[in-house]
Amino acid sequence: MQKIHAAITAVNAYVPDYILTNKELESMVDTNDEWITTRTGIKERHILKGEGLGTSDMAVPAVEGLLKKRGISAEEIELIIFCTTTPDMPFPATANILADKIGAKNAWGFDLNAACSGFIYGLSTGAQFIETGKHKKVLVIGGDKMSSIIDYEDRQTCIIFGDGCGAVLLEPNSENLGVMDSILKSDGSGRVYLHQKAGGSAKPASHATVDAREHFAYQEGQAVFKFAVTNMADVAAEIMERNHLTADEVAWLVPHQANKRIIDATANRMGVGPEKVMVNIEKYGNTTNGTIPLCLAEWESQLKKGDTLILAAFGGGFTWGSVYLKWAY
Numbered sequence: 001m002q003k004i005h006a007a008i009t010a011v012n013a014y015v016p017d018y019i020l021t022n023k024e025l026e027s028m029v030d031t032n033d034e035w036i037t038t039r040t041g042i043k044e045r046h047i048l049k050g051e052g053l054g055t056s057d058m059a060v061p062a063v064e065g066l067l068k069k070r071g072i073s074a075e076e077i078e079l080i081i082f083c084t085t086t087p088d089m090p091f092p093a094t095a096n097i098l099a100d101k102i103g104a105k106n107a108w109g110f111d112l113n114a115a116c117s118g119f120i121y122g123l124s125t126g127a128q129f130i131e132t133g134k135h136k137k138v139l140v141i142g143g144d145k146m147s148s149i150i151d152y153e154d155r156q157t158c159i160i161f162g163d164g165c166g167a168v169l170l171e172p173n174s175e176n177l178g179v180m181d182s183i184l185k186s187d188g189s190g191r192v193y194l195h196q197k198a199g200g201s202a203k204p205a206s207h208a209t210v211d212a213r214e215h216f217a218y219q220e221g222q223a224v225f226k227f228a229v230t231n232m233a234d235v236a237a238e239i240m241e242r243n244h245l246t247a248d249e250v251a252w253l254v255p256h257q258a259n260k261r262i263i264d265a266t267a268n269r270m271g272v273g274p275e276k277v278m279v280n281i282e283k284y285g286n287t288t289n290g291t292i293p294l295c296l297a298e299w300e301s302q303l304k305k306g307d308t309l310i311l312a313a314f315g316g317g318f319t320w321g322s323v324y325l326k327w328a329y
Ligand code: UT7
Pocket: 030, 031, 032, 035, 036, 039, 040, 116, 155, 156, 157, 159, 160, 220, 221, 222, 223, 224, 225, 228, 257, 258, 259, 262, 286, 314, 315, 316
């Protein structure tokens, strides 16, 4: 019997209207367009403005557009995996909030927090529910309102991040297309280099934590860079080796967009030329869980049935991983 794979059958994304340019950042912190461009590849990022709006408010248009493309109703969704590091609230899960907002009355769901590797973790998790036959329609969403946890006085961190959200639908496929393999890794000792100090159970919010600016993302950029550049490249190469894939056979590398230099190192390690690498970091910056689905949505029209895609990410935790995917439409 042909194995059932979990195939992406629709993709869509949303970014908010407001554009924060390098020029505007120059007026906020001691930085300049040339430094940001050469060190990261970022030119601008989108920011969600508006009182009371959270990550789910970017997911609503992303998912509604996806359902329209696929021609199905929200009631047909069985499971929502919402990959995010900036949930609307500590609880309930943003997956629950989204289900209510879009009318996914028959879905259960949960949030998945693996920082920048969240979408890779989520895709692999969602695929299991399809492969086992448990569900036929699984939504995997990757989105973050990073501006809600960014310190716009910290020039090393604030220049990188932006807001955005993307979503994919997973459905069963018996043509040998879809998620073929994944490698997921973590090393919690890396938490010292990238984390949010307060607001969790170990250090609940207080006047003191707010005064100490401990509710913002803290990153030791150079240390994270060193781990990211080797691990993301290694895991992408490892999944190719394990599946006997040559660089020629890879149609696209879909890398997490944290820094153009990390993306280039990953492509070099895989032996894949720049024409096969999805890069939109210049427009969106690092949207954390949003980067990979934002790429898939942007390149959707260029993807062909049967194309081999390698997705790769690295992020806080540390977490990292890679997914080998065959495009199904
Ligand atoms: O997505 C999740 C995982 N996160 C990542 O993968 C991010 C990984 N890290 C990075 O992308 C980079 O480390 C950064 C973009 C955060 C920083 O780039 P860098 O090349 O590692 O810079 P650096 O921290 O080594 O700083 C170099 C210099 C320093 O000045 P001195 O000490 O050489 O005089 C910094 O103070 O650049 C200075 N600098 C800046 N200058 C202008 C740091 N930030 C800025 C800035 N504008 N925004």
